[in-house]
Amino acid sequence: MAKLEGKIVAITGASSGIGAKTAELIARRGGTPLLMARNREKLSELAGRIGGRCETYELDVSSASSVERVFDLVHKRHGKVDVLVNNAGFGKFVMFEDTPLDDFEKxxxxxxxxxVRCTKAVLPPMRSAGSGQIVNIASLAGKIGTAKSAGYAATKHAVLGLTNSLRQELAGSGITVTAINPGPVDTPFFDLADPSGTYAANVKWFMLTPDQVAMSIVRAMERGRAEVDLPAVAGFGAKLFHLFPRTFERFSRRFLNLK
Incomplete structure (x- = not known):
């Protein structure tokens, strides 16, 4: 089991939710979390809670120049990133026909x-060092599409496709690639994705907490896991879907389409 003590761990989307809880756990295990997000004020608040073992970086992952600037600074300070947690993301739960093209693109x-931008930024130094880990926070939506999530699910399918391909490319390099696939998580994600609160209320009994997901992420780092589905029963459902897609859809439609 790999220890996180002394490791430099970059976390995008670290200002709240899963990213913030993961950063706190990493610091407790002796690692140095690099907190990255657009909201400098929230990053500063989180850094104050964590204490001295962290750094903050204002980062917009949708800007190539922002990514290049931030990771150039990180590499000058630390040489390389030991672990990259690609956690930044958002979703909007709207019917396909009602979703503007601009929302799909964003x-x-x-x-x-x-x-992709962040992974490209950290990979060359990891290659040179012959070690590193890339952890991509995907989603069970990357395995099972549901109504009102066409745009969001498509992005997470893309993340899983990239993750699986990159794992093959990096086999034997000393760099591990991990996918974390949570179901619904009780975070500010739903403030934008589900402003009415309908979906969140419908799946409240099934929702994971940020602490649960963060603990799974840290354990996956320590154990070098290739993939983690959360909760496990939902991961089993995803496997059934791929084996019997039409049958699974017919029997699960009422349960899955709660948006």
């Missing part, structure tokens, strides 16, 4: 291309 630019 979700893909942040959720997928943002991940």
């Amino acid at each position: 979700m893909m630019d942040v959720n997928y291309m943002g991940l």
Whole structure:
């Protein structure tokens, strides 16, 4: 089991929710979380809670120049990033026909291309060092599409496709690639994705907490896991979907389409 003590861990989307809780856990385990997000004020608040073992960086993953600037600074300070957690992302739950093209483009630019930009920034130094880990926060939506999530689910399908391909490319390099696929998580994500609160209320009994997901992320880092589905029962459902897609859809439609 790999220890996080002394490791430099960059976390995008770190200002709240899963990213913030993951940063707190990493600091407790002796790692140095690099908190990255657009909201400098929230980053400062989080850094104050964590204490001295962290750094903050104002980062917009949808901007190539912002990504280049921030990671150049990180590499000058630390040489390389030991672990990159690609966590930044957002979603909007709207019917396909009612979703503006601009929303499709923005979700893909942040959720997928943002991940691509950050991964490209850290990979060369990891290659040179012969070690590192890339952790991509995907979603069970990347395995099972549901109504009102066409745009968001498409971005997470893309994330999983990239993750699986990159894992093959980096086999034997000393760099591990991990996908974390949570179901619904009780975070500010739903403030934008589900402003009415209808979906969040319908799946409240099933929702994960940010602490649960953060603990799974940290354990996956320590164990070098390739993939983690959360909760496990939902991961089993995803496997059934891929084996029997039409049958699964017919029997699960009422349960899955709660938006």
